[in-house]
Amino acid sequence: MAMVTMLYGSNYCNCNWLNKHFNSINKILHPPSLIVSASSSSSSNNDNDVVSTKSGTSARGRRLLKVREEKQQREYDRVHKYPSWAKVLQDACKDDTELRAVLGDSIGDPELMRKRVEDRVRKKGRDFSKSKTGSVLAFKVTFRDFNPLDSYIWFEFFGSPSDRDVNLIGSVIQSWYLMGRLGAFNSSNLQLGSSSMEHPLYDSDKGFKVLPSSFHDISDVEFQDNWGRIWVDLGTADYFAIDALLNCLTALSSEYIGIQQVVFGGRCMGDWEEGMTNPDFGYKCFKI
Template sequence: MAMVRGAANGGFRIDSEEHSRNKKTMFPYSFSLFHQVTVQPPRRHRLIIVCASSDGAKGSGTTARGRRLVKIREDKRKREYERLHNYPAWAKVLENACKDDAELRALLGDSIGNPELMRKRVEQRVRQKGRDFRKSKTGSLLAFKVSFRDFNPLDSYIWFEFFGSPSDRDIDLFGSVIQSWYVMGRLGAFNSTNLQLANSSMEYNPLYDVDKGFQVMPSSFHEISDIEFQDNWGRVWVDLGTADYFAVDVLLNCLTVLSSEYIGIQQIVFGGQRIGDWEEGMTNAEYGYKYFKI
């Protein structure tokens, strides 16, 4: 269909083609429906895509949270790259050794991945163990539990539960510790009325008052029994006499290191008549009974 101006008598003509014949229609200018027809081109829309980057964060349309996430990802990639390319060889050896060594894994703990902290942990272990730093622990990595059951310092048992039945060597070592504790108590070591240097500073050359130490009231253990063992339990009867209670603190301090380094202790109970599977009067070695002579 075509629109043609300037037809005869002033107007316009619309020519249309219908298949094989041509059809012409005349309209005068006075026909208001087609008066001043304007054909506008179709509208075109422009699509703008903004790409955010960490380099052009400002003015790029990104949010502060998005920029932080981008920075975190970049820092993570940088740390991973440094770990793979700049990680010390000795630290990699330690990490691989931790897979098969529970003691080393417990020693390094959360320092794995931080070479400087790993180095400090190993150096500390060497200083503590001296020449025997390679010797593995035979104790427990867990701290033992402590409880009191109507403890009477003049007439009570102290019970010890081990992680396993102690060997003869363990019994000798454990018994020696208890025996040393008793000897010190018997000689009046646990006397809180004569702690002249406990709160003093050695920087100022403190003076010790010998007369005061000699005149204090004696404080000493009275009695202790032999240490008995049945399977993984042990007990000792004590009469602390006039010794002060901080003798118990001294004992627990000794047993803490003993349990950690040599003999694993699961719990210590002060007081009580029958604990665990203890069978009163059973002294047959064939059933797991052992003792240490104080």
């Protein structure tokens, strides 16, 4: 009996130990579910509403406030950081229709205004209102081993000529060459130069029999920065063809584009780079 009691007591103790550990493992494997009551959720929402009410703003309100502040900052920058030169141009548009047409819808955008003005200067020159854009100073004339049958004629300007200036200068040189090619510069037939214009007389037969005198050849008019040049072969034309050219250039320099000097002869002037024909580096050309 004592043996039975001992065994039973031992088994009883083992059972208690097993039950205890089984309950611990069961709690780990099957934790109690979390129950959130509607009252707690409602309480949380009420707390958020209280915070939003206390701050006086909502998410949408904060976004609108940020947009309004950014707009005010842009307006401040436009008023206080607007370039002074842009203000001058904008004010000048009130009285200058040509300038207003050049700027167009770029007013208010300094970078676009700058681009429009640069394009206008490149195409038509620097002045907006004056018709006379030349120089009040007479240009210098020099000769450097000038050979009328094979020489360059150089022109130095006060600045790099615009596209309009290139066309104007080229047209003058082209006209001069055409007249020389047709024999206009022939001193053997100057019948009216020394006669009175009250009773002018011209002998057509004499003019017809005069030995022809004409240019032989000329190159295109080339430009690099503020220098221009042409190569000429004056052929049998007389030297007063040079006087005629200088007379034309004098009026051209005074009225339209200022010329610093004209040089007859010489192989290289200024910073002229032989063979450089890239427009990006300041090269321009007028085809004769």
